[in-house]
Amino acid sequence: MTRFALPVALLILLEISVDARFIPTPSVVATGAYELIRSGELWRHLALTLSRTLAGFAIASLVGIAAGLSLGYYRAARLYCMPTIEVFRAIPGVALLPLAVLWFGLGSSSQIPVIAFAATFPVLLNAMRGAEELPSILVRAGQVMELDSMSLFRHVLVPASVPFIFTGLRLSIVYALTSGVGAEIIAGTDGLGFLILDYQRTLVPEKMFATMILVAILGLGLSTVLRAAEGRLLSYRHPS
Amino acid sequence: MKRLLLPIGLAILWEILARSPLGDPLYSPSLLQIGTALVALVTSGELVTHLGASAVRLLGGFTIALVTAVPIGLVLGSSSPMKRHLMPMLDLMRSFPSITLVPIAIVWFGIGDLAKGFLVAYACFWPMLLNTMTGVEETSPVLLRAARVMEVGDLALFRKILLPSALPSILTGVRISLAVSVIVLIVSEMVAATSGIGFLILDAERNYLTGKMFAGVLIMGVIGASLNALAQWTERYLLDYRAAA
Numbered sequence A: 001m002t003r004f005a006l007p008v009a010l011l012i013l014l015e016i017s018v019d020a021r022f023i024p025t026p027s028v029v030a031t032g033a034y035e036l037i038r039s040g041e042l043w044r045h046l047a048l049t050l051s052r053t054l055a056g057f058a059i060a061s062l063v064g065i066a067a068g069l070s071l072g073y074y075r076a077a078r079l080y081c082m083p084t085i086e087v088f089r090a091i092p093g094v095a096l097l098p099l100a101v102l103w104f105g106l107g108s109s110s111q112i113p114v115i116a117f118a119a120t121f122p123v124l125l126n127a128m129r130g131a132e133e134l135p136s137i138l139v140r141a142g143q144v145m146e147l148d149s150m151s152l153f154r155h156v157l158v159p160a161s162v163p164f165i166f167t168g169l170r171l172s173i174v175y176a177l178t179s180g181v182g183a184e185i186i187a188g189t190d191g192l193g194f195l196i197l198d199y200q201r202t203l204v205p206e207k208m209f210a211t212m213i214l215v216a217i218l219g220l221g222l223s224t225v226l227r228a229a230e231g232r233l234l235s236y237r238h239p240s
Numbered sequence B: 001m002k003r004l005l006l007p008i009g010l011a012i013l014w015e016i017l018a019r020s021p022l023g024d025p026l027y028s029p030s031l032l033q034i035g036t037a038l039v040a041l042v043t044s045g046e047l048v049t050h051l052g053a054s055a056v057r058l059l060g061g062f063t064i065a066l067v068t069a070v071p072i073g074l075v076l077g078s079s080s081p082m083k084r085h086l087m088p089m090l091d092l093m094r095s096f097p098s099i100t101l102v103p104i105a106i107v108w109f110g111i112g113d114l115a116k117g118f119l120v121a122y123a124c125f126w127p128m129l130l131n132t133m134t135g136v137e138e139t140s141p142v143l144l145r146a147a148r149v150m151e152v153g154d155l156a157l158f159r160k161i162l163l164p165s166a167l168p169s170i171l172t173g174v175r176i177s178l179a180v181s182v183i184v185l186i187v188s189e190m191v192a193a194t195s196g197i198g199f200l201i202l203d204a205e206r207n208y209l210t211g212k213m214f215a216g217v218l219i220m221g222v223i224g225a226s227l228n229a230l231a232q233w234t235e236r237y238l239l240d241y242r243a244a245a
Helices: A002-017 A026-039 A041-073 A075-089 A093-104 A108-132 A136-144 A149-187 A192-201 A205-233 B002-019 B031-043 B046-078 B080-094 B098-109 B113-137 B141-149 B154-191 B197-206 B210-238 B240-244
Strands: none
Touching: A002 A026, A002 B080, A026 A041, A026 A205, A041 A075, A041 A108, A041 A149, A041 A192, A041 A205, A075 A108, A075 B002, A075 B210, A093 A108, A093 A149, A093 B154, A093 B197, A093 B210, A108 A149, A136 A149, A149 A192, A149 A205, A149 B098, A149 B154, A192 A205, A192 B098, A205 B098, B002 B031, B031 B046, B031 B210, B046 B080, B046 B113, B046 B154, B046 B197, B046 B210, B080 B113, B098 B113, B098 B154, B113 B154, B141 B154, B154 B197, B154 B210, B197 B210, B210 B240
16 A cells, blocks of 8 residues: 555645646546547547557568578578668668658558568567577477478477567567657657647647557557467466 | 678669669669768768767767666665655656657757757666666675675665676666667657757658668668667676676
8 A cells, every 4th residue: 555655645746736738637637538538539549550550560570580580590691681680770760751751651651661660670689589599409309300491490490489589579569669659740640649749739738648648558558468478378388 | 791792782782773764863862872962961061960969969868867767776676665665656657658758848848959858868767777676686685695794884885786786787778778769869850850860861851852861861870880889898898897707
């Protein structure tokens, strides 16, 4: 109970002492959230942000896992590709948004590539480490049992790398959401990022704060889903 | 040599596509155009202006976060009553993605350096704080008990035991925070700014100066790679004694 004493005290202090146009007081956020939910304008934007994030994330995980595992397994491929990948990795996804807008136009068609770009590298690098650190005894056991390379990939390499891949995916989803919301803030006409900026520009702080909290909840929710999926997939490792 | 094969191949492929009928100088400028734009940026002094503006914001915010997050993390990590009281609140505040603070930072601090510095500091603060706390929590109890036996004072305990043993974890926090803060900086420079690399890239795109825009993205990559290299070098330099031991 004592753990909540300080936050509650702080919330009360916030409520009575600050200017609600600048700092979110609990009552202002609550009215904003109520307004947003009641008017229903929120759902369209939430659905857009979520679908863009998930689409970019899906592309990123497919590319990242496939490329990462191959790079980790084949030393030669690492030698040729890594320096180039390091340079691309150093470019923040949102820095490519103007280019994406130029090539693909405004909206999802430019935002999804940016999200996918930003989210690819964490999962790629982690999948690569997983494949790199694969115990060679497993590979040799597989070879002794005359597994062809396809089943070696599927039955040895992939399962052994799953914990690493999930570490990467958890990072990736954060990058995906951050880049998505960032792209919507920079050049969006819809989505939660656009909504936050729009409410700021039109001086509706209660809805702005409520939307910001929604993005936070969305991020926590996505991470939780991934964690649950990881727990379920890896449950065989900790038989109860 | 092998390391250069892929970049050279990609560059040649790009050049062929850019010069083929498929290419359009407006959308896919040739390497010559990009190079010319890069040289113009350097010689006109424009690059120094924008690079300087971004660097000041990044370094300022980063330093503020470092000098606040590490001491607070050391204290919080070593005191469980404080952690119990503050953690729920800290958890709440850190779950705000710093990117959503870009619009409100304009309200609070305007569109100048202050707002960008604040955003960078906010983005850097949480990874540093949490990693410092983790590092402190993982300090070997043997060391702590040995220090108590030797009647080491509080300040010396922080400096000689907690800080060194938390250092690897702190440096991990530094690397994470660098990556996040660059994203936040770019977004805020694209939304409302008149200088900085983010502004440079967006402004070039809006004026259809595609070569300049590509040059900006390239510079961004170089900055990111150098920050990464710097963080790695610091890590190796500061943690060298571990390898020797």
